[in-house]
Amino acid sequence: MKLGKFEIAILSDGTLALDGGQMFGVVPKALWERKLPADARNRVRLGLNCLLVRTGTDNVLIETGIGDKFEPKFTDIYGIEKSTTLLAELKKRGLEPADITTVINTHLHFDHCGWNTRIDNGRVVATFPRAQYFIQEGEWDHALHPTERDAASYRIDFFRPAELQTEFLQGDQEIMPGIRVEVMPGHTRNMQCVWIESEGECACFVSDLVPTSAHLAYPWIMAYDLYPLETLANKHRLLPRLVERNALVVFPHDAQTPCVRLHDEDGKIVAEPVVATS
Numbered sequence: 064m065k066l067g068k069f070e071i072a073i074l075s076d077g078t079l080a081l082d083g084g085q086m087f088g089v090v091p092k093a094l095w096e097r098k099l100p101a102d103a104r105n106r107v108r109l110g111l112n113c114l115l116v117r118t119g120t121d122n123v124l125i126e127t128g129i130g131d132k133f134e135p136k137f138t139d140i141y142g143i144e145k146s147t148t149l150l151a152e153l154k155k156r157g158l159e160p161a162d163i164t165t166v167i168n169t170h171l172h173f174d175h176c177g178w179n180t181r182i183d184n185g186r187v188v189a190t191f192p193r194a195q196y197f198i199q200e201g202e203w204d205h206a207l208h209p210t211e212r213d214a215a216s217y218r219i220d221f222f223r224p225a226e227l228q229t230e231f232l233q234g235d236q237e238i239m240p241g242i243r244v245e246v247m248p249g250h251t252r253n254m255q256c257v258w259i260e261s262e263g264e265c266a267c268f269v270s271d272l273v274p275t276s277a278h279l280a281y282p283w284i285m286a287y288d289l290y291p292l293e294t295l296a297n298k299h300r301l302l303p304r305l306v307e308r309n310a311l312v313v314f315p316h317d318a319q320t321p322c323v324r325l326h327d328e329d330g331k332i333v334a335e336p337v338v339a340t341s
C-alpha cells in the first residue's frame with residue numbers, strides 16, 4: 064500500500080490463540096463471542112501483525128511477531144500456528160534481515176518482539192544485524208523486572224540479546240522524518256503507538272491499546288492491562304484523532320481486518336476494513 068511517499072505492508076507472523084476472557088476483560092462472553100468465536104478451550108484466534116514501512120531510504124519494521132524460540136508446551140498453550148512467518152514475509156518482498164534498518168517495538172510482550180532475536184548455532188543473537196532497535200526505556204526496565212502478575216508476558220531472551228543495538232526512548236519522540244512514537248499507557252506503563260505520516264496521509268499502529276477491531280468500543284479492554292482506566296482514557300484521547308485524520312489504523316492482533324479506517328457514528332466508533340493491495 065502507498066502512504067504518501069512511503070510504502071507500507073502488513074506482515075503476518077502467523078496466529079495465536081488466547082483465552083477469550085483475558086482478551087475482553089469485564090465484557091461477558093455472551094457479547095464477545097459474537098465478534099470472535101471461542102474454540103473448545105475458550106480461546107480466540109488472533110493475528111500477529113507487524114508493519115513494514117519503506118521510506119525510500121529506510122526499511123522500518125514495527126513489531127516482530129512471536130518468533131520461533133519456544134518449546135512445544137508454549138506452542139500448545141498459546142495455540143501458535145505458523146502458516147507464514149515474518150522472515151518469510153520479508154523474503155517475499157525481497158528483503159533479508161540485513162536490509163532492515165530500524166526496528167520499533169511498542170512494548171516487549173513476547174508476542175510483539177519474538178523476532179528481535181533468533182538462535183544462531185545455539186546462541187541467541189539479534190535477528191536484524193544492521194538495525195537500530197527502539198523501545199521506551201521504562202518498558203525495557205519493566206520487562207527485565209516484571210511483577211508477578213505480568214511476568215508470564217515477558218521472555219528476556221526475546222529482546223535482551225539485541226541490547227547493544229537498542230536505543231532507549233524517554234517519552235514521545237520522532238524516530239525519523241515521518242515516523243514518530245507516542246506513549247499510550249494502560250496496557251503497560253510505557254507502551255507506545257507508532258505514527259507514520261507522509262504527504263498529508265497518515266497511519267497509526269495502535270498496538271494493544273486497541274488489539275483488534277472488536278476492541279474499538281471504549282469499555283472493551285483486555286484483562287491483561289495493568290492500568291485499565293488509563294487504557295480507557297487513552298482510547299478516548301486517540302480514537303477521535305484517528306477518525307479526524309482519516310488515519311489507516313493497524314491492529315496488532317486482528318487476524319481478519321488488520322487495517323481499517325474509522326468513522327464516528329453518533330459517538331460510536333465503527334471500522335471500515337481497508338483491503339491491502341500489495
Ligand SMILES: [Zn+2]
Nearest residue numbers: 170172250271
Ligand atoms: Zn501486549
